[in-house]
Amino acid sequence: MVEMKSKKFFYKNIIEWKKQRMGILSAENKPGIEIATPPEFKGHEGIWNPEDLFVASVNACIMTTFLAYAERNKLDFESFKSEAEGVLEIADNKFMITEIKIKPFVKVKHDADIERAKELIGLSEKNCLISNSIVSKVTILPEATAGI
Amino acid sequence: MVEMKSKKFFYKNIIEWKKQRMGILSAENKPGIEIATPPEFKGHEGIWNPEDLFVASVNACIMTTFLAYAERNKLDFESFKSEAEGVLEIADNKFMITEIKIKPFVKVKHDADIERAKELIGLSEKNCLISNSIVSKVTILPEATAGI
Numbered sequence: 001m002v003e004m005k006s007k008k009f010f011y012k013n014i015i016e017w018k019k020q021r022m023g024i025l026s027a028e029n030k031p032g033i034e035i036a037t038p039p040e041f042k043g044h045e046g047i048w049n050p051e052d053l054f055v056a057s058v059n060a061c062i063m064t065t066f067l068a069y070a071e072r073n074k075l076d077f078e079s080f081k082s083e084a085e086g087v088l089e090i091a092d093n094k095f096m097i098t099e100i101k102i103k104p105f106v107k108v109k110h111d112a113d114i115e116r117a118k119e120l121i122g123l124s125e126k127n128c129l130i131s132n133s134i135v136s137k138v139t140i141l142p143e144a145t146a147g148i
Numbered sequence: 149m150v151e152m153k154s155k156k157f158f159y160k161n162i163i164e165w166k167k168q169r170m171g172i173l174s175a176e177n178k179p180g181i182e183i184a185t186p187p188e189f190k191g192h193e194g195i196w197n198p199e200d201l202f203v204a205s206v207n208a209c210i211m212t213t214f215l216a217y218a219e220r221n222k223l224d225f226e227s228f229k230s231e232a233e234g235v236l237e238i239a240d241n242k243f244m245i246t247e248i249k250i251k252p253f254v255k256v257k258h259d260a261d262i263e264r265a266k267e268l269i270g271l272s273e274k275n276c277l278i279s280n281s282i283v284s285k286v287t288i289l290p291e292a293t294a295g296i
Contacts, residue, residue, distance in 0.1 A: 009188055009236040011199040011245075015207050017228035021215050025204050029194045033181060035204075037212040040157055046177045050209035051159040054278050056173050056183075057201035059163050064185040064198055067169050080165035088157040088277060096280040097159075129236060130202050132244040134282050 022047065051097065055086035058100050058130045058138060065124035066104070075117060076109040078147070086136070097136045105143045117144040170195065199245065203234035206248050206278045206286060213272035214252070223265060224257040226296055234284070245284045253291045265292040 013027040021037035022044060037043025038051060059082055070077060082104035086097045102125065106117045121142035125131055131138050161175040169185035170192060185191025186199060207230055218225060230252035234245045250273065254265045269290035273279055279286050 007237065009186070009199070011186075011197075011203045011234040011236065012232065013200060013204045013207060014229065014231050015204070015211050016230075017211060017215070021212060023208070023211055023228075025208060027196070027200060027204075030196055030200075031182075033196070033204075034179075035208045035211075037215065038157070038159075041212070041216065043212070048175070048178055048181070049159075050205050050212055050276075050278055051157070052161060052175060052178070053201045053205035053208060054281065055159045056161045056163070056175075056181075057198050057205060059161060060171070060173060060183045060201060061198035063163050063165060063171055063183075064169060064189070064191070067165070067185065068189065080171075082163050084161055084163075086159040088159065089155065094275070094280050095277040097277065127242070129243040129245065130198055132242050133202065133284050136281050 020044070051086060051088055054097055054134075055084050055100055058086075058128065058134070058136075059084035059102060061128040061130040062102060062104060062121070062124050062140070065128045066106075066121055069120045069124055070117075073116070073120060075113060075120060077113075077117065078107040078109060080104065080106045097134075099137045099139065102138065102140045103143065104140065105145075108144055108146050111146040114144045114146055118142040168192070199234060199236055202245055202282075203232050203248055206234075206276065206282070206284075207232035207250060209276040209278040210250060210252060210269070210272050210288070213276050214254075214269055217268045217272055218265075221264070221268060223261060223268060225261075225265065226255040226257060228252065228254045245282075247285045247287065250286065250288045251291065252288065253293075256292060256294050257296065259294040262292045262294055266290040 036047035038049040125140040184195035186197040
């Protein structure tokens, strides 16, 4: 643990403007992603925007954290899917993502694991490193069922 | 402005687990993106991870905000490219992205616009809605040159 405390990890990317309100996001050895201003701010439809990436980072972090906890706690699950919705509005005279609602849904193999699965999802949000890095209020409503 | 104050915009996405520590990020009418836990946390190489998305959201937001400011201020520019690096480490006993360094580079058409371009980039960071939504320290080092 002492060693972990001093560890740092780095995440690099490049965005390059192409035309109008569009650009390409890239990172070493990763597929390029087209990015644009959203339509409501004079941008483009059907293209990922910065707001999407932000909300997705929280949603994805809860999944990856859950996967780690499920493995550590030997939770048998069949599927995991999570819906996220971020709200952009003016607060304190500036635009910000004030709130993110997350609805994860997990299907476990055994009835007995339903409550434990929901607890692990809750814990995943609480310990998600992206949740720790934002001021937006994150609300999580985990659901779980059993079956194959 | 009164109307703007009451406006809310919503950003939705879904992440679905596929196998190992990988899933697919999706949103209506947008291309799917493969997402995984990063290699340093028992994940996978060459796939976008939640940490990347978070850092990219800030980098992309600065670009889209700059594009709006450049248009509003009639700044003629040839190219815009921005490198970002986020640092993940333990602070206050929890993992978080403590810092994001951004290096935007803009090429303007006229020498006289170099300083104004750098100012507009600085302003873009200051008013970026993602910067407003995070606790990570954002440092921006804009560079500008002139030429075609």
